[in-house]
Amino acid sequence: MSHRTSASNSAADAQMEREEQANATVHIVKARLDARVVRVVPDAPKVRYLPGQYGSLGLPSATLPGRWIKRPYSVSSSILEVATGTLIDPEAVSYYEFYVNRVDAGKSAEPLTPRLFTLNDGDRIFCGRKIVGYYTLHAVPPQRHLLFVSTTTGESANNAMVNQALRERPGVRVCQVLVAVNGWRSLYAEEHAALMRCEPRYRYVVLQVDAYAAAEARLGAWLQDARCAADELGFVLDPAQSHVFLCGDPALIGAPTKQGAWRYERSQHGLIRPLTAAGFSLRTRFQPGTVDYEAYW
Ligand SMILES: Cc1cc2nc3c(=O)[nH]c(=O)nc-3n(C[C@H](O)[C@H](O)[C@H](O)COP(=O)(O)OP(=O)(O)OC[C@H]3O[C@@H](n4cnc5c(N)ncnc54)[C@H](O)[C@@H]3O)c2cc1C
Structure with missing residues (x-):
């Protein structure tokens, strides 16, 4: 016979709902006041996904009982084991x-992020079972050299790719550019340095800038001067041989904005403008192209 009161019943039900939705355990890998790398171990087997795609994280609302605060997050990668130089196989972890x-x-x-920064090792979290998105390598021909550009944690999706x-594209050269304002530093700096030491095909470039216009100017130099691009990126930035991925702050990306069913307005700032002027084109779900982007807001 149960001795629960109805009040304790509903508390137990609410607790059960929280338990049902908190379906993964957090391990904090790196932490700074303004950024964290966390590994989330789901209770159920991991789902298959493509590098570059995003899932979701969530915590119970602090104000609305039964509600969960969830946000999309790209699945990231530390890329390699720094101690051994071995590339991480995401399906084996x-x-x-x-x-x-x-x-x-x-x-x-x-907002969710201030709460994510209070989590400790072993805390429970909601981790969505759907990992989706088109910001992946799936449509990029296998011989293309790859330029990845990001702001702050836009690096997540880029690191995964x-x-x-x-691991999968021998002969392809890969460059990752981090556009950093306000003195931002990557929590993965050690991994990028280690990767450059053991993988001659990889370059990591940090552009510390006061404003994104300086990054646009640097990209303009790479597009106009083949030698400059080859020296700094490791390959010539040419739409016939390379593909560009842009991730993070929409102000750096400068994607066209939709004005009607078929009408788009070009942005007057950002990296898409110089790329398209140099012959690159935006890839969409419906047409091939040489630039992919993922804006975080
Ligand atoms: C497809 C996708 C993937 C994403 N992946 C990541 C990821 O890997 N890492 C990550 O940190 N965020 C990522 N985001 C952003 C994330 O979903 C949240 O918007 C962010 O964490 C803020 O949530 P919040 O609840 O604290 O803020 P909210 O109260 O929801 O406020 C959202 C606002 O915060 C600002 N904002 C959102 N993201 C950022 C950011 N990263 N830096 C600065 N300002 C921001 C924008 O002004 C946005 O309108 C992704 C977003 C999308 C759409």
């Missing part, structure tokens, strides 16, 4: 890795 930066001026009633490209 038990975790999904995420790279999150703290957003203090969130737009929603209950850097790992895939180096």
